[in-house]
Amino acid sequence: MTETGAFMRRDRSWHPPAFAPGYKSTVLRSPRRALLSVEQSIGDLAGPVFGQEIIDPLDHDLIRNCAADGEAIGERIVVHGRVLDECARPVPKTLVEIWQANAGGRYRHVNDGYLAALDPNFGGCGRVLTDAEGRYAFRTIRPGPYPWRNNGSDWRPAHIHLSIFGEAFAQRLVTQLYFEGDPLIPLCPILNTIADPAAVDQLTAKLDMGEMEPFDSLAYRFDIVVRGRRSTYFENRPEGN
Ligand SMILES: [Fe+2]
Secondary structure: OOOOOOOOOOOHHHOOOOOOOOOOHHHHHOOOOOOOOOOOOHHHHHOOOOOHHHOOOOOOEOOOOOOOOOOOOOOEEEEEEEEEOOOOOEOOOOEEEEEOOOOOOOOOOOOOOOOOOOOOOOOOEEEEEOOOOOEEEEEEEOOOOEEEEEOEEEEEOOEEEEEEOOOOHHHOEEEEEEEOOOOOHHHOOOHHHOOOHHHHHHOEEEEOHHHOEOOOEEEEEOOEEOOOOOOOOOOOOOOOO
């Protein structure tokens, strides 16, 4: 028998407003007219579909998956957690992808002109499928903070971008995780568009000494709730999901 939880009404105040002048990009990109509903097509539901067989055993290990002649430089960490639905049931076999800056705060991307050096042994991308209990884990380097043009030079807290693919591309959810105790979190103009401190806390990975690897890596735990009242905030679903 399938267990179902209590109905949890969507809380629209959980998500930040589309127009938040402190985060300047929202001024031009926020809608000025009422939103329209667009019917889903069979193309939205049927494809493209991710082929699970193309996952490489090293894809989850950013310390080694792009290494040239050594290992990535920086603070070695494990980032792990579970993907859960609105009733705290695990979401198995879903693709979790991450991308991030290196230890100096620099992305390996043509548009990143930050003066911090690239790391020849760090690509900054990884992916993994959740197991039967919805668990995922990455080995990586703690990313550095980096400056960006908003109000002069603002600084992004250390963060990792993260995507949950779902069963079709139309379901893809995108968010960012931050690190417990980072003093840049309360200063971030992007995070400050989120009104409820509990929603920010849900985006903050917690130090997890129980999962650290002795003489190797610290561990951080980050659970992801894909739907419902306790949903993680997803930046590609500002209206809620
Ligand atoms: Fe970023």
